[in-house]
Amino acid sequence: QQQVKQSPQSLIVQKGGISIINCAYENTAFDYFPWYQQFPGKGPALLIAIRPDVSEKKEGRFTISFNKSAKQFSLHIMDSQPGDSATYFCAASLPYNTDKLIFGTGTRLQVFP
């Protein structure tokens, strides 16, 4: 019940295309859903985050869509660029345990020119 399931495991997109990564969770008590970007040899960096009181959040080319009833959330990267090539992780945490992020297994995105 504490897991966050992420798909696909890897994704290849052409430059200018849309990259979509999906996550699903079971625990309805989760109330914070961040996405992290990780480049090889680096630690994860927060990209964008959402709370369940909104269905969508957009920051530049990055959008989170949140479906509370389906217990799913997704990351959309518009106009994907080669510099977006990285591993992306979704995560979730509980309201009384915001320190403990529970991560998905990651999606390796490759954007080809």
Add this chain to the structure above:
Amino acid sequence: GAGVSQTPSNKVTEKGKYVELRCDPISGHTALYWYRQSLGQGPEFLIYFQGTGAADDSGLPNDRFFAVRPEGSVSTLKIQRTERGDSAVYLCASSYDRSGEQFFGPGTRLTVL
């Protein structure tokens, strides 16, 4: 300003040996976290410090793992009697407070031969 730093960047040790991994958080951050990232997986929570005290150590896998933060700044993760299964990247993160964004360091890659 400086980000989270971790030393060493790489550590190779033999099975049964003791290792210490160090984390220097961002100055002024009261919360500090340790995660473990195995190959192809998302980070897995180990322990969280608020100030000098371990507020949540529920992710430590067993009593061979121990972490300290004696002055509320630098933290050391200690692993006794290392096993080959301990091989992973150990990530440290810090945040201004418990609910703040977690900033990750580059990690220490531990290899147990």
